[in-house]
Amino acid sequence: MIGDKPKGLRTHLPILYPGVMLVAFFVIPFGIMVTVSFFHRVPGAFYTTDFDLNNYRNLFTALFGRVLVFSIFISALCAVICVALGFPFTYFITRMRRKAQVVWLVILVSVLSLSAVIVAFAWSLLLSQTAGISNLFVWLGLMEQPVSWSPGFWAVTCGMCYIAFPYTVLVLYPPLSRLDPYLPEAAQTLGASPVKTFFSVVVGSLRSPIVATLIMVFVFTLGTYLIPQILGRPQHWTLSVLITDEAIYRSNLPFAAAMAVFFMLVSLALVGLTMVVGKGKGPEQR
């Protein structure tokens, strides 16, 4: 009974409810958003029905361009940091005993599920003058007096990496745990040093998952909204912050929708790219 074709209309019944729910509450909202992006904004009121390309024309402004470049820059930076740290880390935990793996996974999932509000709050404390790590450095004699590092560029970077790191590890976990354990062993038997084995065999055979992870983490960090808002100054705002600001505080829903549509196309293109990259599989999976 598994894998056959449904016979008769009645067998289709179970899918009716999920289908209706997903179309009504996901496809239609998307449709409305795309439609609104063509509407004309009325200051003071909501918007009027229209077909207006102005919202899209307004995307080519200096502010939007600057925010876009900054978002791409900081997300790319975080993606590189997270994969550079996350790849060896994931490799180590996949070589651990199962029990130790579960403990690490529980920690990672717990951190990943933490609200960005809480993460931003925790980092603002950690980088603050009264409760921050600079106090620890003063105590160790490394610094003269405690300072505040938040808000600032590095505070945003830290916060984003903190959120993206567990995500990176969870994306890298399946390909790394599927890696044949005899492969590194064989390399070492043939005389390669552990470091050389890691870089040439482990990294080398997982090149395409690494690239795919870089893109996934990049899209993920592009989506973070609260971290730049709380840990950064207005010049550290990303596209996500700009969209929310436009929609809620300036109540310019049409323009926010146009930005979101643009943002969605960029993200979809990138996700599509990961699928293309993922098709070129490493030798261990052949």
Add this chain to the structure above:
Amino acid sequence: MNRALRRLFLAFILIFLMSPIVVVGGVSLNEKKSLFFPPQGLSLAWYVELFTESAWMIPVENSLIIATLSSLVAISIALPLAYFLWRYRILYARVLFMLGISPFILPPVITALGFLAFWATVGLYGQMVATIISHAIFFVTLPLVTISLGFESIEREIIEAAQTMGADSKVVFRTVIFPMVRSYMVSGFAFCFVLSLNEYIVAYMVSGFTVETLPIKIFNALRYGYTPVMACVSVAFVLLAALIFGLIGRFGDLPRLMGALAPESRK
């Protein structure tokens, strides 16, 4: 790689992951309304305030109601869809599955804005129902993936055996299939529940001004003056997440679930 170096690296990651939590935990114990670390004077008064002051109790209640109901709705969508997809190979069910997964891949602001436009049009903007349904759709990916995994773990022979013994498909579902996917439903529910509790942007866009959830409350508190209660909420959330995922890790198959949740293995 060198053993000592590996230990050092792992310790560094652990410190990186834990230090914000340690600082928040310390700050929550301050005696006065200040955020010092190490705390000045030890007191649990702020935890008492979290569960007695209505300013915090209402968001606690809102968050718990929304998380529970939205997870139930998400399961109700995911179970039949995962079942159908496992039983019949048919194109439009795959399309629906992709739809169910996309809120998780796209940047959350986009989905949130779609919900905002939708609820404003329908006229339910600012209602709790809007938040509940939005969260259910936003997080449906998690039960969808875990429950699908549960169906895949069922061996054909067992079902064939049940059919040979004369069970029709309803009986097979009730007595064989359902009990086997139940634990996967529980983990799907747990993931959904924890993430809904912690979610900010969708809840904020859909009804942030009227239905205050805990993350929204913390965010507002960040703007209008810090209080150690925020640290208490954070500690409670960390403990709750650790407890729930610890239970899944203890009784479930966390490495397998993680293998499936990552996009790499989405076929």
